Amino acid sequence: MELPEPMNPRDDPREVLLEYLDYYRWTVREKVTGLDDAALRTSRLASGWTPIELVKHLVNVERRWIVWGFEGVDLPDPWADARDDRWYAGPDERVEDLLDAFDAGGRHTREVVMAYDLADLGAPSDRWEDERLPPLERVRLH
Numbered sequence: 001m002e003l004p005e006p007m008n009p010r011d012d013p014r015e016v017l018l019e020y021l022d023y024y025r026w027t028v029r030e031k032v033t034g035l036d037d038a039a040l041r042t043s044r045l046a047s048g049w050t051p052i053e054l055v056k057h058l059v060n061v062e063r064r065w066i067v068w069g070f071e072g073v074d075l076p077d078p079w080a081d082a083r084d085d086r087w088y089a090g091p092d093e094r095v096e097d098l099l100d101a102f103d104a105g106g107r108h109t110r111e112v113v114m115a116y117d118l119a120d121l122g123a124p125s126d127r128w129e130d131e132r133l134p135p136l137e138r139v140r141l142h
C-alpha cells in the first residue's frame with residue numbers, strides 16, 4: 001500500500017480521511033508484524049513506549065473517539081491502554097490480537113464515517129463532560 005496521493009481526487013471528503021487512516025493502519029501493521037516478543041516489548045524511544053503499547057493505544061484511542069466520543073456508547077474501560085500515567089500492554093496480551101482489534105476498529109470507523117456527514121455532531125456522553133459536542137470531522141482528524 002502506498003501513501004495516498006494528494007492529487008487523487010475523491011468526490012467525498014470522508015473517503016479522503018478514511019484512505020489516509022487505512023494507509024496509516026497498514027503502516028503500523030507492517031512495522032510490528034514479525035517482531036519477536038522482546039522487540040515488541042522493548043522501547044527505543046525516550047518516552048519508553050513500546051511497539052505493542054503503541055498498537056494497544058491506537059486501538060483504544062479509536063474506541064474513545066468514535067465509539068465513546070461520537071456514538072456516545074459507554075465503554076467499560078475507555079482508558080484500558082494506560083496504567084500509572086503511561087501506555088500499558090500486559091504480559092498476556094498478544095500483538096496479533098491487538099492488530100485484529102485494530103483492524104476491526106478501522107472497519108467500524110469506516111461504517112460510522114460513511115453513515116454520517118462530517119458536520120454531524122456526535123451523541124452526548126460523559127466523554128465530553130458537558131462540553132460542546134465536536135463534529136465528526138474533528139473527531140476523525142484528531
